[in-house]
Amino acid sequence: xxxLQHAALGAPDAAVAGSAAPRAAVxxxxxxxxxxxxxxxxxxxxxxxxxxxxxxxxxxxxxxPLAISPELARxxxxxxxxxxxxALLASLLALEFLFRDxxxxxxxxxxxxxxxxLTALMFAKTAAHWLLTGLPLxxxxxxxxxxxxxxxxxxxxxxxxxxxGTIALSLIGSIGAALTLGIRRSGVLLALLTLPLxxxxxxxxxxxxxxxxxxxxxxxxxxxxxxxxVLGITLAPLASAAAVRISLE
Amino acid sequence: MSxxxxxxxxxxxxxxxxxxxxGVSFALSRGVCLHVAGANGAGKTSLLRTACGLLPAExxxxxxxxxxxxxxxxxxxxxxxxxxxxxxxxxxxSALENLRYxxxxxxxxxxxxxxSALQRVSAAAWSERPARTLSAGQxxxxxxxxxxxxxxxxxxxxEPTTNLDGEGQQLVGALIEEQLARGGMVLAxxxxxxxxxxxxxxxxELRLA
Amino acid sequence: MREFLDMGGYAAxxxxxxxxxxxxxxxxxxxxxRLLRQAQAAARRRMAAAGAQP
Amino acid sequence: MNWTWFHRLGSPPHAYRLAQRLTPWFxxxxxxxxxxxxxGGLVLAPPDYQQGEGxxxxxxxxxTAWMSLMVYTTMALAAxxxxxxxxxxxxxxxxxxxxxxxxxxxxxxxxxxxxxxxxWGTWWEWDPRLTSELILLFLYxxxxxxxxxxxxxxxxxxxxxxxxxxxxxxxxxxxxSVSWWNSLxxxxxxxxxxxPHMSPAMLWPLLVMLIGFTLLFAALLLVRLRAEILxxxxxxxxxxxxxxx
Numbered sequence: 147x148x149x150l151q152h153a154a155l156g157a158p159d160a161a162v163a164g165s166a167a168p169r170a171a172v173x174x175x176x177x178x179x180x181x182x183x184x185x186x187x188x189x190x191x192x193x194x195x196x197x198x199x200x201x202x203x204x205x206x207x208x209x210x211p212l213a214i215s216p217e218l219a220r221x222x223x224x225x226x227x228x229x230x231x232x233a234l235l236a237s238l239l240a241l242e243f244l245f246r247d248x249x250x251x252x253x254x255x256x257x258x259x260x261x262x263x264l265t266a267l268m269f270a271k272t273a274a275h276w277l278l279t280g281l282p283l284x285x286x287x288x289x290x291x292x293x294x295x296x297x298x299x300x301x302x303x304x305x306x307x308x309x310x311g312t313i314a315l316s317l318i319g320s321i322g323a324a325l326t327l328g329i330r331r332s333g334v335l336l337a338l339l340t341l342p343l344x345x346x347x348x349x350x351x352x353x354x355x356x357x358x359x360x361x362x363x364x365x366x367x368x369x370x371x372x373x374x375x376v377l378g379i380t381l382a383p384l385a386s387a388a389a390v391r392i393s394l395e
Numbered sequence: 396m397s398x399x400x401x402x403x404x405x406x407x408x409x410x411x412x413x414x415x416x417x418g419v420s421f422a423l424s425r426g427v428c429l430h431v432a433g434a435n436g437a438g439k440t441s442l443l444r445t446a447c448g449l450l451p452a453e454x455x456x457x458x459x460x461x462x463x464x465x466x467x468x469x470x471x472x473x474x475x476x477x478x479x480x481x482x483x484x485x486x487x488x489s490a491l492e493n494l495r496y497x498x499x500x501x502x503x504x505x506x507x508x509x510x511s512a513l514q515r516v517s518a519a520a521w522s523e524r525p526a527r528t529l530s531a532g533q534x535x536x537x538x539x540x541x542x543x544x545x546x547x548x549x550x551x552x553x554e555p556t557t558n559l560d561g562e563g564q565q566l567v568g569a570l571i572e573e574q575l576a577r578g579g580m581v582l583a584x585x586x587x588x589x590x591x592x593x594x595x596x597x598x599x600e601l602r603l604a
Numbered sequence: 605m606r607e608f609l610d611m612g613g614y615a616a617x618x619x620x621x622x623x624x625x626x627x628x629x630x631x632x633x634x635x636x637x638r639l640l641r642q643a644q645a646a647a648r649r650r651m652a653a654a655g656a657q658p
Numbered sequence: 659m660n661w662t663w664f665h666r667l668g669s670p671p672h673a674y675r676l677a678q679r680l681t682p683w684f685x686x687x688x689x690x691x692x693x694x695x696x697x698g699g700l701v702l703a704p705p706d707y708q709q710g711e712g713x714x715x716x717x718x719x720x721x722t723a724w725m726s727l728m729v730y731t732t733m734a735l736a737a738x739x740x741x742x743x744x745x746x747x748x749x750x751x752x753x754x755x756x757x758x759x760x761x762x763x764x765x766x767x768x769x770x771x772x773x774x775x776x777x778w779g780t781w782w783e784w785d786p787r788l789t790s791e792l793i794l795l796f797l798y799x800x801x802x803x804x805x806x807x808x809x810x811x812x813x814x815x816x817x818x819x820x821x822x823x824x825x826x827x828x829x830x831x832x833x834x835s836v837s838w839w840n841s842l843x844x845x846x847x848x849x850x851x852x853x854p855h856m857s858p859a860m861l862w863p864l865l866v867m868l869i870g871f872t873l874l875f876a877a878l879l880l881v882r883l884r885a886e887i888l889x890x891x892x893x894x895x896x897x898x899x900x901x902x903x
Contacts, residue, residue, distance in 0.1 A: 172499065172500060172501060172502055172503060176499075177499075177500045180496055180499050180500055181500075183496075184485075184488075184496045187488070187492070188485060188487055188488065191487045191488075192487060247485075251481070251483055251484065251485060251486065252479055252481055252482070252483030252484075253483050253485060255449065255477070255479065255483060256483045256497060256500070257500070258449065258472070259447060259448075259449070259472045259475070259476075259477055260472070260473070260500040260501055261469050261470065261472045261473020261474070261501060262469070262473075262500060263469060321820075321824055325804060325817055325820060325821055326804070326807075328808070328813075329804075329807045329808060332807070335800070335803050335804060335807055338796065338799060338800045338803055339800040339803075339804060339821065341796075342793050342796040342797050342800065342828075342832070343824070343825070343828050343832075345793060345832055345835065345836070346828075346831050346832055346834075346835035349835045349836070349838070349839045350835065350838075353839070353842065370835075370838075374831070377831075381824075381827065385820055385823070385824050388741070388820050389817060389820050392813055392816040392817050392820065393813070393817070394449050395449065395450050395451065395810075395812065395813055395816070409812070409892065410810065411809070411810055411811055411812075412892070414892070451744075608700075608701075611711040611712070611714065612705060612710040612711030612712070613710070613711070614710065614711045614712035614714075614715075614776060617712060617715060617772045617773070617775055617776055618711065618712065618714050618715055618772075620768075620772055621715045621718050621719065621768070621769040621772040621773065622715075622718055624718075624765055624768045624769060624772075625718040625721075625722055625765050625769060628722070628761050628762060628764065628765040629692075629874065631761065632758055632761055632762075632878050633878065635757070636758075636878050636881040636882045636885075637881060639881075639882060639885040640881050640882070640884055640885040640888075642885070643884070643885035643886075643888040643889050644885075644888060644901060646888070646889070647888045647889075647891075647897050647901060648901050650892070651897060651898055651901070
């Protein structure tokens with residue numbers, strides 16, 4: 147095949163784009179970093195959207211003292227469960243935004259057509275989503291935990307379990323968000339798809355937080371939580387990439 | 396002329412109950428522009444999306460350099476740029492940022508190249524404004540800048556001249572000419588005439604189902 | 605017979621369990637057959653419509 | 659290796675005709691085995707020494723629970739085959755599985771609850787198996803909901819196939835996590851009776867019932883498969899031939 151010679155447009159871009167290897171110029175890592183950078187930039191231009199899941203998380207944890215009792219001793223018993231249910235729902239709330247705008251304005255299409263492995267780009271998008279929702283939730287959690295009567299000594303354990311757990315939640319959620327692309331009013335369906343798959347994370351995460359509140363070692367559930375996160379990192383981007391491709395058909 | 400580079404043989408596509416593409420075949424060689432014409436709903440957009448591998452055809456074969464595109468889909472897609480009805484711009488990013496992220500996924504572009512591409516489409520004055528504030532024609536111009544920056548052999552353009560003023564349409568013609576001159580290929584779907592010398596244009600007429 | 609129906613005092617649990625299962629089995633059979641008949645009718649209609657055109 | 663049989667199975671007319679021909683070969687044995695197992699389970703099997711006559715619920719609870727899992731696995735397998743080799747018939751099979759599986763999961767939950775009342779003393783016990791069964795029902799509902807929400811039939815097929823594969827990877831994880839969770843919170847209500855000790859007279863009706871239900875599923879699947887194939891095929895000559903239209 148004769149190599150196709152392209153005249154360069156700008157002087158510093160004297161790259162030749164032959165049809166054989168036109169994308170040698172950008173590595174996979176660089177492309178993934180661009181995706182991450184773009185999502186973070188966009189999020190900081192829309193700060194209101196950024197704060198919503200956090201506000202939701204705080205409000206939900208606030209509901210429990212009002213619904214159960216203001217006694218910290220009673221709240222402490224359910225604190226781990228409350229924190230995790232609130233975190234699960236808050237991260238679910240943010241999922242709807244994960245791909246919706248990108249699908250709407252054609253960005254997703256360009257990701258698929260970029261010639262880069264879509265799996266890696268999906269992973270970068272999920273990483274951005276976690277940085278914008280999971281990590282802030284974990285950082286907020288000590289406040290919520292203290293208000294539910296958790297002892298200060300338990301806070302590191304709670305934060306660590308949430309950091310690991312929300313990674314898994316973001317990955318699972320990315321599958322649900324990709325599957326429900328192109329469906330109008332997909333909110334309830336997204337919850338129906340994502341929540342059953344998230345139950346193991348809830349179980350191990352809540353257990354780790356509970357043990358932290360009781361002052362017991364939390365290694366066992368943390369390891370299981372870590373295993374889920376690793377499994378999610380390896381498999382979830384594959385599934386969401388497949389789902390995104392299908393949604394564009 | 397060299398051998399056909401992008402070749403479609405007997406493509407069939409169904410959308411639900413509608414038989415959209417009924418055995419479409421075409422061959423596109425280097426330096427040629429294929430004008431896909433047809434009424435609204437004749438399947439122009441579907442053909443373009445099939446040709447870039449977004450829509451899998453139900454039957455038929457699409458080959459690139461003689462090999463089925465499914466063998467190396469990412470490689471094929473890296474060699475093309477597709478611009479649909481709506482230029483894929485993020486409303487909250489400026490024209491410049493949009494270009495940087497869009498083309499930056501495919502190849503390294505220097506700020507100078509970005510600036511000169513924007514200059515070329517007369518976008519320098521508003522290239523820092525968020526895309527949300529741009530008119531449809533201005534957005535189209537940003538997409539034209541992306542075309543010239545991508546440096547890929549195959550362009551797939553869906554209605555490239557809509558929303559553009561006379562000068563903008565001439566620009567589309569000039570860009571396509573340049574692409575053809577350097578041995579590239581263009582597949583353009585439009586129900587209007589392309590602002591291009593007819594010698595290098597082949598026509599593919601799609602009929603309504 | 606009476607003894608059999610009484611199920612050693614567990615009649616209130618055993619028979620409903622069997623009834624629910626039977627109902628699900630029968631519903632599945634009826635449902636599947638009806639689905640097939642409907643699909644056949646729809647396909648016939650489609651063929652007739654397509655046959656009239658060319 | 660000769661793969662022609664695989665491609666023949668993937669061809670809609672061949673699959674349709676094969677399904678039609680095979681259905682009675684599954685349906686009648688299923689009916690006979692189920693009736694045999696009913697007689698064996700309700701009449702011939704002796705009462706359990708702890709659970710008395712109540713243990714006879716196992717002859718409907720275990721087969722429905724078995725169905726719920728087996729159908730899901732079949733569905734996911736069909737979905738994976740359909741995704742990998744782009745086989746329309748396999749998509750049709752996956753679509754045919756979901757409602758069957760969901761209905762039997764529902765039956766397993768109801769019979770489990772009925773079984774649980776005399777055994778545990780409550781209608782609902784957060785027993786790991788029952789809890790997993792409930793989650794499985796939600797997985798089925800999610801699958802059917804997703805399929806129903808997507809208008810384009812091909813996209814519905816392919817999207818729900820991804821979900822089925824994701825789901826089947828998760829089912830063992832969910833089951834493990836639920837068992838783990840249950841083992842921590844030792845249930846306050848201890849089983850009043852131990853598991854029935856299965857004598858051969860009690861065991862054979864159960865096994866026969868399991869086989870009967872499996873054959874029943876095969877028959878139901880084949881009938882539904884034909885309906886799904888017809889819905890996916892457009893204006894093909896073989897349909898005219900088959901339906902005499």
